[in-house]
Amino acid sequence: MSMPATARGRATRQALLDAAESVFGSTRYAKAAITEITRRAGVAQGTFYVYFENKQAIFSELVHHMGSELRHELTEATRDAPDRFTMEERGLRAFLAYLRQHPSLYMIVSQAEFVDEEAYRAYYDKFTEGYLAGIKKAQARGEVSADVDPEALACALMGIYDFMGMRWVLWEDRDVPEEAIQTVLHLLRHGIGPA
Amino acid sequence: MSMPATARGRATRQALLDAAESVFGSTRYAKAAITEITRRAGVAQGTFYVYFENKQAIFSELVHHMGSELRHELTEATRDAPDRFTMEERGLRAFLAYLRQHPSLYMIVSQAEFVDEEAYRAYYDKFTEGYLAGIKKAQARGEVSADVDPEALACALMGIYDFMGMRWVLWEDRDVPEEAIQTVLHLLRHGIGPA
Amino acid sequence: MSMPATARGRATRQALLDAAESVFGSTRYAKAAITEITRRAGVAQGTFYVYFENKQAIFSELVHHMGSELRHELTEATRDAPDRFTMEERGLRAFLAYLRQHPSLYMIVSQAEFVDEEAYRAYYDKFTEGYLAGIKKAQARGEVSADVDPEALACALMGIYDFMGMRWVLWEDRDVPEEAIQTVLHLLRHGIGPA
Amino acid sequence: MSMPATARGRATRQALLDAAESVFGSTRYAKAAITEITRRAGVAQGTFYVYFENKQAIFSELVHHMGSELRHELTEATRDAPDRFTMEERGLRAFLAYLRQHPSLYMIVSQAEFVDEEAYRAYYDKFTEGYLAGIKKAQARGEVSADVDPEALACALMGIYDFMGMRWVLWEDRDVPEEAIQTVLHLLRHGIGPA
């Protein structure tokens, strides 16, 4: 609700956010209790409402925050890539690494679809935006076929990465196997047909 | 709870299922009220418990049912395909067509992840299974490169289709544009590199 | 919220209304707890919401109900009065009698001003309406001076009765002394000047 | 809690009182938030408790204060009246004028009935007292009929003025129309019968 004016306040607010990430990462939104968040943050229930309007407010803030953080990581990871393929590979690996460190991201973002659709759309729209620009540049440089529709390609790639993260990182709690990554890269380079 | 013995009972049960599809398709699980389901089905609240153990039971049944139905559609659509690429194209189109008719499918399935994880996994596992078998056969026939990991490919393709359905059918409530479908087919055939 | 369909339901709803009258008659709105109403009605807390949307809904219904009841009493009491003065006297006495039987009326109506202003206005507007009509007829018959403004007179009389009820019935929990009533009648007949 | 020792303290205290008048004048007691009072006064929440024991304390002080102020106005306005009727007229006009300037008075005083009954009674008792004395003197001088009960008359007059203020000043936010005032004066002089 209001931003803290003192260091103590800032610490409390952050503690609440951290606790919320952990709670929303392990319990579905409707079952996630404010009580549990404040318990983990080590503050009284009422303290929650000093800093957040309500349950959805802290949830939405979390979605925005994780989105920014992830986008930052991807930008860093792909900054100096010599070509689109390298960029794609580095981006994929960076994404999977981030997911390993923040498995809650997934649960939080997919729930946003039902809890705060706007935040959810914003999350994906911002990724799409960056992606589109990159693909168009690559097309201009002749690194990507002019036959592909940038919008569709961005969409397809995001779907692939998303699903891979879910399949291995979340469901099996392990790194995506190298051969799976190679398969994706193969798909990008040659399609799936025989060499 | 119990299966109906009379025609009247069967009709009531079906009315409840139809109502549930519509409710769960437009309201998130926790907010979807039994009251609303019975209201739309035109029966009294108590009647619900004559046919279903509880809220989750009807939800899970819905997930299973829609999964079977969709798999059936896909099998039909791809039965006589001459090769893997054609099969893939027909499958994709059939999936998108089904989604257009049952937009609730999406909301229901993605929520299953939080409501009944088992049903959710089963849903995807069954698809994956069929996919894997098909890919391996295609590899044996030399239609798909031996370099690709079937598991990873199945995963990637499902991710693509999933995301495309979400992007256009759900978010924009329209058919996936033909150029987007062509882009995916291009990706499968040649990767994304220049011709 | 919904009207009961069975006798049992009707009884429960009425029990809640009766309990509410007693609670709102002795506790100010904000402090009046739903718990207390259901406790006195002998039902579970949740039952309240089967019949009423929320706290204000039952309160407003109470205001409307008591207003109707009181207006009915007044109409009956003054029906056959031979002239305006008699009518006024009978009306005053009937009002005070009703107040003695329903001391909660007062507390409830005066709170309505803050809780549901619309209901409050409606309460007084309906009384004013009836009053105005009566006064105009009396003027036409020559029983009331043409010099008085009907609106202002209605207002003044209601103020008098209101305050008297408060002063004796509520504050001192006793009947208004006969000499007080006579004083009011004297005021109506001769003003307050010396005979 | 404590009276201020410095000029700065006095200013803060007064700012709180002013803010409280505005808040209690527009929001019912239970909903009136200390936060809102301090916000309007431009001080921190905690500052409130430097000067007032609690919420009710500032409210009661407001009731007392407004009562004194109003009584003072009335005394001034009626000081040199040649007779009871003139006095009554001047008092009525002065009361209505005060109400126009302090519309919050009304809301505050009527709520006092539920919030601090003692303050409420005191408010009216003090008015009644003055009134009684005045009426008795007028009776002794022969200006008011010996047939009227002073207590009842005081009560009736207060009721009239009260209701008129509510009817026009508060509900319609305008001056009481002159004909309404004349009607009251007519009632006092001749009763309501025909001339």
Add this chain to the structure above:
DNA sequence: AATGAATGAGAGTTCATTCAT
């Protein structure tokens, strides 16, 4: 087979008040 009244645990939320600084 169907009803609808009744339940009560449990959640989110408010806010007057306290207190360390």
Add this chain to the structure above:
DNA sequence: TATGAATGAACTCTCATTCAT
């Protein structure tokens, strides 16, 4: 004198579920 962070009791409201009819 003033601050604003922190508290926790108390309340309203929801709704899946049970049960007598």
